[in-house]
Amino acid sequence: MIRGEARRLGFEALGFTAPDSIPRADGRLRDFVARGWHGSMDWMAETTERRASPSALWPEVRSIVVLGMNYGPASDPRALQARADRGAISVYARNRDYHDVVKGRLKELAGKIAARSGGDVKVFVDTAPVMEKPLAEAAGLGWQGKHTNLVSREFGSWLFLGVIFTTVPLEPDEAGTDHCGTCRACLDACPTDAFPAPYRLDARRCISYLTIENKGPIPTEFRAPIGNRIYGCDDCLAACPWNKFASLAAEMKLRPRADLEEPRLAALLDLDDAAFRALFAGSPVKRIGRDRFLRNVLVAAGNSGDAGLAARCRDLAADPSPLVRGAAVWALSRLIPAEALRIAAAEHLPSERDDGVLGEWRDALAAASRTKGIFS
Numbered sequence: 187m188i189r190g191e192a193r194r195l196g197f198e199a200l201g202f203t204a205p206d207s208i209p210r211a212d213g214r215l216r217d218f219v220a221r222g223w224h225g226s227m228d229w230m231a232e233t234t235e236r237r238a239s240p241s242a243l244w245p246e247v248r249s250i251v252v253l254g255m256n257y258g259p260a261s262d263p264r265a266l267q268a269r270a271d272r273g274a275i276s277v278y279a280r281n282r283d284y285h286d287v288v289k290g291r292l293k294e295l296a297g298k299i300a301a302r303s304g305g306d307v308k309v310f311v312d313t314a315p316v317m318e319k320p321l322a323e324a325a326g327l328g329w330q331g332k333h334t335n336l337v338s339r340e341f342g343s344w345l346f347l348g349v350i351f352t353t354v355p356l357e358p359d360e361a362g363t364d365h366c367g368t369c370r371a372c373l374d375a376c377p378t379d380a381f382p383a384p385y386r387l388d389a390r391r392c393i394s395y396l397t398i399e400n401k402g403p404i405p406t407e408f409r410a411p412i413g414n415r416i417y418g419c420d421d422c423l424a425a426c427p428w429n430k431f432a433s434l435a436a437e438m439k440l441r442p443r444a445d446l447e448e449p450r451l452a453a454l455l456d457l458d459d460a461a462f463r464a465l466f467a468g469s470p471v472k473r474i475g476r477d478r479f480l481r482n483v484l485v486a487a488g489n490s491g492d493a494g495l496a497a498r499c500r501d502l503a504a505d506p507s508p509l510v511r512g513a514a515v516w517a518l519s520r521l522i523p524a525e526a527l528r529i530a531a532a533e534h535l536p537s538e539r540d541d542g543v544l545g546e547w548r549d550a551l552a553a554a555s556r557t558k559g560i561f562s
């Protein structure tokens with residue numbers, strides 16, 4: 187019944203596992219947090235015990251159903267990186283928020299399980315303290331590849347995961363086995379060198395973390411490697427050879443919206459709060475808010491080499507948000523000659539407050555004088 191209903195609801199992958207099936211996750215999660223690789227995601231450190239053990243989260247749980255929904259793209263998302271005037275939004279965020287899509291279906295399936303068995307159920311997708319990837323491996327959906335995400339022989343890197351905990355006893359499936367072999371394509375593909383070792387990720391260096399979770403300025407060392415990625419990153423996922431078996435997302439809500447496939451940076455730089463909310467209504471991008479999004483777009487503008495974007499960057503150097511102003515200064519410093527930067531500084535610096543943006547100006551002017559020799 188569960189397999190049939192799951193398929194009907196659009197879950198292409200499904201497996202069953204037991205609550206004690208991920209004994210190594212606890213030590214590995216603790217090690218990840220102890221090294222500080224979670225960065226500012228404090229919720230990971232605060233929930234370690236419950237996160238690593240389903241029974242600590244819910245002592246009554248007897249079985250875990252893990253589900254996967256395919257969001258495969260039509261083509262390699264990395265192709266967009268060649269178009270510097272466009273912003274690259276990662277595949278998962280080009281239409282409706284998967285949390286809403288997957289959670290609604292999980293609730294429906296869980297309701298059927300509860301009605302049929304009389305047992306209790308709880309559903310989770312992404313935001314709860316549950317380690318979805320090791321559970322998915324234990325339930326036989328695939329294996330955690332060297333890029334740390336779940337790889338499926340049928341869907342490659344492109345599965346969203348969702349989980350149902352239940353008090354109902356259900357026979358576990360066999361765990362997935364590792365098929366990475368000697369491949370290291372994902373490790374070599376990472377633009378910011380975020381893998382300290384195979385199967386291990388330092389989130390602080392990952393573009394997904396830097397552009398989505400990180401609330402402050404993007405550290406300078408990562409701005410150039412970010413290129414035109416303005417929300418998340420797909421490079422390690424897209425590099426995986428197992429994607430040759432992947433297929434296009436069947437769920438229409440997970441196929442890209444035409445206007446989010448290759449949006450123009452010039453148009454995105456014009457977004458005010460109301461326009462941002464309207465453009466990203468129902469999208470996961472909305473979660474980071476206009477200021478963080480504009481910070482990302484400005485980094486891409488700085489990497490574009492397009493001096494035509496400089497006028498808008500100059501306006502944004504006077505934006506009410508210090509996060510936006512700081513990123514605008516960096517973008518300007520990459521788009522206009524040193525002399526013009528000095529003139530812009532003379533215009534903006536007198537009204538600048540000491541909230542980090544002065545430092546951005548100082549660094550930008552110092553870099554300009556070094557590379558272009560105007561102050562020497």
Ligand code: B12
Pocket residue numbers: 210211214215218227276277278311312313314315316317318319320330333334335336337343344345346347348385386387389392394395399417418419420422423
């Ligand atoms: C925190 C988080 C992030 C963080 C940290 C990512 C990470 N790898 O930990 C950031 C913001 C960087 C992130 C980015 C992304 N995320 Co995310 N994220 C999560 C979240 C909420 C928790 C993950 C977690 O527990 N991390 C803690 C670490 C310790 O756990 P782990 O990754 O499983 O680590 C394992 C390995 O390191 C391994 N390991 C450690 N040491 C060793 C040693 C050896 C020898 C071996 C073999 C293994 C090994 O064991 C660990 C435990 O299993 C999950 C949802 C959830 N609740 O599970 C989504 C989730 C993992 N994210 C997801 C997605 C789609 C992404 C992005 C692709 C989004 C994007 N396009 O930008 C990127 C991918 C980046 C990447 N390469 O991982 C999906 C992945 C689906 C899948 N098929 O796997 C999830 C499951 C959400 C969902 N419900 O679909 N994410």
Ligand code: SF4
Pocket residue numbers: 333375376377378379380381387391392393394418419420421422423
């Ligand atoms: S998502 Fe991008 S930045 Fe993050 S680990 Fe993968 S390739 Fe590196």
Ligand code: SF4
Pocket residue numbers: 331332333337365366367369370371372373425426427428
């Ligand atoms: S790219 Fe290669 S190493 Fe990375 S997850 Fe895929 S098969 Fe494994």
